Amino acid sequence: MKAYVLTRYGSNKEIQAVDLPEPLVKPNDVLIQIKATSVNPVDFKIRDGQLRLALPLRFPHILGNDAAGVVAKVGSSVTQFRPGDEVYARVDVDRMGAFAEYVAVDAGAVAPKPARSTMEEAAALPLVALTAWQALREVGQLQPGQRVLIHAGSGGVGTMAIQLAKHWGAHVATTTSTPNVEWVQGLGADQVIDYKKQAFETVLNGFDLVLDTLGGAALNKSFQVLKPGGKVVSVTGPPDPQFAKDQGMNWFMQQALWLLSFRVRRLAKQHHASYSFLLMHPSGPELRELSALVDAGTVRPVIDRVFPFEATKEAIAYLETGRAKGKVVIRVA
Numbered sequence: 001m002k003a004y005v006l007t008r009y010g011s012n013k014e015i016q017a018v019d020l021p022e023p024l025v026k027p028n029d030v031l032i033q034i035k036a037t038s039v040n041p042v043d044f045k046i047r048d049g050q051l052r053l054a055l056p057l058r059f060p061h062i063l064g065n066d067a068a069g070v071v072a073k074v075g076s077s078v079t080q081f082r083p084g085d086e087v088y089a090r091v092d093v094d095r096m097g098a099f100a101e102y103v104a105v106d107a108g109a110v111a112p113k114p115a116r117s118t119m120e121e122a123a124a125l126p127l128v129a130l131t132a133w134q135a136l137r138e139v140g141q142l143q144p145g146q147r148v149l150i151h152a153g154s155g156g157v158g159t160m161a162i163q164l165a166k167h168w169g170a171h172v173a174t175t176t177s178t179p180n181v182e183w184v185q186g187l188g189a190d191q192v193i194d195y196k197k198q199a200f201e202t203v204l205n206g207f208d209l210v211l212d213t214l215g216g217a218a219l220n221k222s223f224q225v226l227k228p229g230g231k232v233v234s235v236t237g238p239p240d241p242q243f244a245k246d247q248g249m250n251w252f253m254q255q256a257l258w259l260l261s262f263r264v265r266r267l268a269k270q271h272h273a274s275y276s277f278l279l280m281h282p283s284g285p286e287l288r289e290l291s292a293l294v295d296a297g298t299v300r301p302v303i304d305r306v307f308p309f310e311a312t313k314e315a316i317a318y319l320e321t322g323r324a325k326g327k328v329v330i331r332v333a
Contacts, residue, residue, distance in 0.1 A: 001019070001020055001021070001097075001100055001101040001102050002017060002018070002019060002020075002023055002101055002103070002309070003017070003019075003020050003062045003063070003097065003099060003100035003102065004016070004017055004018075004062065004063055004099040004100070004313070005018050005020075005059075005060035005061060005062050005063070005281040005314045006046075006047055006057070006060065006061045006063055006289060007059055007060050008059055008061075008073075008287060009046070009048065009049035009052065009057075010047070010048070010049075010065075011048075012047070012313045012316060012317055014047070014280055015047065015063065015225070015313055016060075017310075017312075018060070020062075020100070022101060022102045023097070023103060023104035023105065025073050025074070025075050026075050026104070027075040027076045027077040027078075028075050028077050028078060028079060028106055028107050028108070029074070029075040029078070029104045029105065029106060029107065030071055030073075030074055030075070030081050030087065030089075030101075030105050030106075030107050030110050031071070031073040031074070031102060031104050031236070032067050032069045032070070032071060032072065032087060032089065032102065032104075032105060032110070033070050033071075033101065033102055033122075033333070034067050034068070034069040034098060034100065034101055034332045034333065035069040035070065035104060035119035035331070035332055035333050036067055036068045036069070036104065036118075036119040036122070036123035036306075036329055036330065036331050036332055037064050037067055037068070037099060037330050037332055038066045038123045038124050038125050038156075038320075038327050038328060038330065039316050039319045039327075039328045039329075039330065039331070040066070040127050040128065040156060040319075041156075041319065042065065042127070043063050043064065043065065043316060043319075044250035044316055044319070046063065046096075047063065047316075047328065052214045054076075055093065055312045056289070060092075061096070061274050062096065062098075062099060062100050063096065063097075063098075063099045064091065064096060064097060064098030064099030064100065064103075065090060065091050065096055065098055065126070065127045066088075066089075066090060066091070066098055066123050066124070066125070066126045067089050067090075067091055067098040067103050067105065067123065067126070068086075068087070068088040068119045068120075068123035069086075069087065069088075069119065069276060069332075069333075070083075070084060070085065070086055070087070070094050070120035071083050071084060071086075071087055071265075071266070072086040072102065073297050074107070074288070075107070075244050076136070076192065076265055077163050077182045078107045080107060081110060081129060083092055086110065086111065086112065086119075086122075086140040087110050087112055087113055088110075088111060088113040088114045088122040088123065088125065088126055088287065089105045089109045089110040089111065089126060089282065089287070090109060090126035090127050090130055090280070090282040090283075090287075091103055091105055091109070091282070092105060092106055092109055092282055093279070093281070093282070094181045096182050098330075099160060099312055099330070101332060101333065103195065103282035105282075106282070107130050107284070108282075108283075108284050109282035109283065109284050109287075110284050110287075111284045111285075111287035111288045111290075111291060112288070112291060112292035113291065114291040114295050115291075115295050116294065116295050117294055117301065120303065120306055120329045120331060121236075121301040121303065122301070123330075124156075124301040124302070124303050124326070124329050125160075125287075125290065125294070125301050126282075126287060127156075127280065128156040128157045128159070128160045128327065129164075129278050129287075129290050129299075130281075130282070130283060130286055130287070130290075131157050131160075131278070131280040132157050132160040132161035132164050132165075132211070132278050133160075133164060133286055133290070134278060134281070134286075135157075135161070135211050135233045135235065135280075135284075136148065136161060136164060136165055136168070136170075136178070136209070136211065136229050136233075136280050137168070138325075139142040139207045139231075139233045139276050139278055140211070140231055140233045141231075142165060142168055142170055142208075142209055143168075143169075143170075143208075144168060144169030144170065145169060145170070146169070146170050146171070146208040146209060146314065147170065147171045147173070147207045147208050147209075148165050148170045148171070148172055148173070148208065148209040148210070148211065149174070149175075149200070149204060149207050149210045149211070149222070149225055150162055150165065150172060150174045150175075150189075150204070150210075150211045150213075151172045151174070151175050151210070151211065151212050151213050151214045151218055151222075152174075152175060152176065152213045152214055152220045153174030153176045153180070153187070153189055153192070153301040153323075154176045154177075154183065154184055154325045154326070155157070155213060155326075156302075156324075156326060156327045157211075157213050157235065158174060158176075158184075158213060159184075159187055159302040159325075159327075160299065160302075161211055162174060162184060162187045162188050162189050163187055163188055163298070163299040163300070164293075164299060165188075166188035167293065167299065171191075172188060172189050172190050172191070173189065173190065173191035173193065173200075173204055173207070174185055174189045174191075174192055174193070174196070175192075175193045175195050175200050175204055175218075176192060176193075176194065176196050177194065177195065177196055178196050178197070181194055183325065185258045187302075191204075199221075200221070200225065201221040201222075201224040201225055201259050204213075204225040205225055206225075206226075206227045207225045207226050207227065207230060208226070208228060208230050208231070209231050209232075209233065210222040210224075210225065210226065210231070210232045210233070211233055211234075211235075212232055212233065212234035212235070212236065212237060213235055214236060214238055215234065215236035215237050218236045219232070219234055219236070219264065220264065223268055223271040223273050224271070224272070225269050225285040226271060226273045228271075228272040228273070229272065229273070229274075230271075230273045230274075230292055231273060231275075231276065231280055231291060232268065232273065232275050232276070232279075233276050234264075234275070234276070234277055234278070235277075235278050235279075235280070237261075237263040237264055237275070237277055238257070238258045238259060238260040238264060238277065239260065239277045239279070240257060240261040240265065240275060240276065240277045241254055241257055241258045241261070242276065242277075243257065243276075243277045243279065244257045244258075247279075250275045261275070261277070301325055301326075301327065302325065302326030302327060303327050303328075303329050304326045304327060304328055304331070305318065305324070305328055305329070306329045306331055307328065307329070307330050307331070308330070308331055309330055309331060309333070310333075311330075312330055315328050316327075
């Protein structure tokens with residue numbers, strides 16, 4: 001099969017198209033013939049080595065986290081899928097490899113794709129939808145009537161988070177640039193802060209939850225908009241000690257992340273708030289729930305551009321420009 005592999009940490013120059021054997025299928029695996037995949041910021045962060053502390057790689061390493069396609073084979077213990085089923089998945093963290101013609105995924109991470117979605121639309125969903133779902137519902141414990149700020153509402157995670165938060169009955173504020181203000185309102189945002197004209201921390205207050213997708217100064221300022229007891233859930237900020245424990249990291253790594261996250265946790269304490277780092281986990285059951293919402297028309301995938309498989313490196317470069325509204329998708333077959 002053809003696949004795009006990272007040969008070492010660096011730039012797109014370190015990504016090469018190669019021919020590899022099909023992945024081995026373990027008893028609990030589903031082998032997916034990939035029809036479409038998508039690019040996420042985590043892909044170029046992994047490429048750059050920004051996440052080597054939490055996600056160390058062995059090279060060569062196939063990139064890619066989202067898969068939509070057709071079941072080619074199933075493992076001996078799999079009963080819920082059979083060859084020919086149309087499915088989608090967020091590939092397991094330790095088995096990334098969706099920039100390829102085939103990928104083997106644990107059956108627990110796989111779900112039937114939404115019936116009303118094309119393969120490209122389905123590929124745009126898993127990582128960003130699961131990230132938004134878990135940040136808002138599992139970690140953030142978002143309740144109807146609460147107020148949530150979602151940073152970067154025109155991005156992949158932001159577009160899904162706005163729609164899900166509105167579905168769950170929240171008041172949604174988001175940040176975006178001037179050309180996208182009306183567009184994110186169309187996704188359901190109640191309040192839009194144009195960061196080119198306003199500083200969100202001077203406009204918003206009394207919020208229950210912030211979903212941070214930006215990190216840096218935006219993360220630090222997010223605590224200013226919270227009411228006492230509020231929460232910031234970040235997918236880009238420093239991993240915290242609880243994350244280290246959840247991942248089963250050793251004592252040294254737990255101490256390293258304690259130091260790395262000390263400043264942001266101190267900010268949270270000063271504002272009588274809490275801080276959590278989220279590394280999204282694959283979940284077939286949550287994708288099944290998502291499929292029902294997509295088929296009901298409650299949420300919809302948002303795609304900016306679709307690239308051919310041969311232009312995988314160009315697709316990554318395009319997402320890096322920061323101009324994409326929604327997802328950048330790669331049509332594999």
